[in-house]
Amino acid sequence: MTHLDILVPFGLPPPEFANDLLRQLNLPALAALLAKSAPTLSTGNMNGEQFARALPHEAWVAERFGLSGRGSPAVASPVMHAAGQPPEAGYWFMLNPVHFHIAQDHIVLTDSRRLGLGEEESRQLFAMAAELFEEAGKPLRYGDAGTWFARADDWRGLQTATPDAASGRNIDIWMPSGDSARAWRKLQNEVQMHWFTHPLNARREAAGAKPVNSLWLWGGSEAQAGIAAGYTHGYGAATPWLRSLLTRLPQHAPAGTGSDLLANPPANGLLVLDELIEPALANDWGDWAARMESFERDWFAPLLEGLRSAKLDQLSLTLTNDGKSATFAATRHSLRKFWVKPSLARLAP
Known part of the structure; x- marks a missing residue:
């Protein structure tokens, strides 16, 4: 058959x-x-x-x-395994570098397929973000140019959305929600402020590319999830x-x-x-x-x-x-x- x-x-x-x-x-x-x-x-x-x-x-x-999860599919651990980086313990999220743009009265997530973020650029941004995440007790791992991973054991209750579900829409509706949402937004804002002045984004804009100005958190799963x-x-x-x-x-x-x-x-x-x-x-x-x-x-x-x-x-x-x-x-x-x-x-x- x-x-x-x-x-x-x-x-x-x-x-x-x-x-x-x-x-x-x-x-x-x-x-x-x-x-x-x-x-x-x-x-x-x-x-x-x-x-x-x-x-x-x-x-x-x-x-x-x-892999049904809290809103978005619980894919972080299987994706980490596929990338040759199996998580040893804890609760992990997918983390995508993204571009937000301002519409008339709200902020919109751009489809990351059109971001054109290269490996060298991504690693520069990752290095800066990793320091901030480490200070917050949330270690990062690098997957590839468009996919990173964050460990946040105390954020298990977050309801998250996939980037494609939110793409082209008002992000307020699809941003993570729950008891840890404020902590996530605080860390997200810190990264945004540091990236705003990063020379890489100035070079991207000069070349006609969109700046990488935020992160999208989703796909949370336990380390042992298969x-x-x-x-x-x-x-x-x-x-x-x-x-x-x-x-x-x-x-x-x-x-x-x-x-x-x-x-x-x-x-x-x-x-x-x-x-x-x-x-x-x-x-x-x-x-x-x-x-x-x-x-x-x-x-x-x-x-x-x-x-x-x-x-x-x-x-x-x-x-x-x-x-x-x-x-x-x-x-x-x-x-x-x-x-x-x-x-x-x-x-x-």
């Missing part, structure tokens, strides 16, 4: 643009998979919250990997923390094509196609459509053929936007519904 789950964050177009976008798309393989599959699940945001602290695809991953996924294989994922989780599975392969995957079909695999997140957060629907059509060519078409030829027995497709998720299950048998015409109608609201 071979089974593949496919997760496509922001594969559901936004309701206000859905009909126009769907008319423009040429996705015959996806249309066949959707029309001839059985819809198995449709849900809203985590816990049904209006201002959910994790996006639907993040909640989906957290549930399947046993993953509890039943998958044998993981594929793809451009988002660093998602890719880190996939590398913790028995076998992991970077994103290639559906044909590459079918050369050695998984017993129970998970494919994450998350390249739609960036254009969706930026409201760049032209780029979104182009990336969807690349998924059609590289993934949906060969995987549809793999299902027809029995290289795969089952395929489950989960698509999301910022407010809901929808899952569809297809088998070789379901594809025999010759009377059902391929259609993208199930992507419409």
Whole structure:
């Protein structure tokens, strides 16, 4: 038995643009998979919250990997293990250097994918932040240019939000909340003040880049937290923390094509196609459509053929936007519904 789950964050177009976008798309393989599959699940945001602290695809991953946490998925420890830095004890958070910009009457978090922070720049900022965190009794560890880790045993009760859930929005709603929120904001403000005068940010602005002017705290977990996924294989994922989780599975392969995957079909695999997140957060629907059509060519078409030829027995497709998720299950048998015409109608609201 071979089974593949496919997760496509922001594969559901936004309701206000859905009909126009769907008319423009040429996705015959996806249309066949959707029309001839059985819809198995449709849900809203985590816990049904209006201002959910994790996006639907993040909640989906957290549930399947046993990492549901306080608002945001509890991913810090598994990500540290994937980075070769297993935490020895305590409670750890993800910490991302970010850019805040001022809107008319509030502050907004910019998508860090567009920050372009290099390794040398990140290490300079990390060195300054690490001193301040150490003074506060919160040791830091460096992961990579965009991902650091902070130990804060007495902040276990913080409710945090993922950076993508907060991206492009008023940060006041998604900032950490709870008994330790004031302590976090105090430390965050100290770092912001020191970074404001850092020569690195002056150089970035002179070069037309956004300054790195704050930190985003999320993903808290106990040091011993592991993953509890039943998958044998993981594929793809451009988002660093998602890719880190996939590398913790028995076998992991970077994103290639559906044909590459079918050369050695998984017993129970998970494919994450998350390249739609960036254009969706930026409201760049032209780029979104182009990336969807690349998924059609590289993934949906060969995987549809793999299902027809029995290289795969089952395929489950989960698509999301910022407010809901929808899952569809297809088998070789379901594809025999010759009377059902391929259609993208199930992507419409």
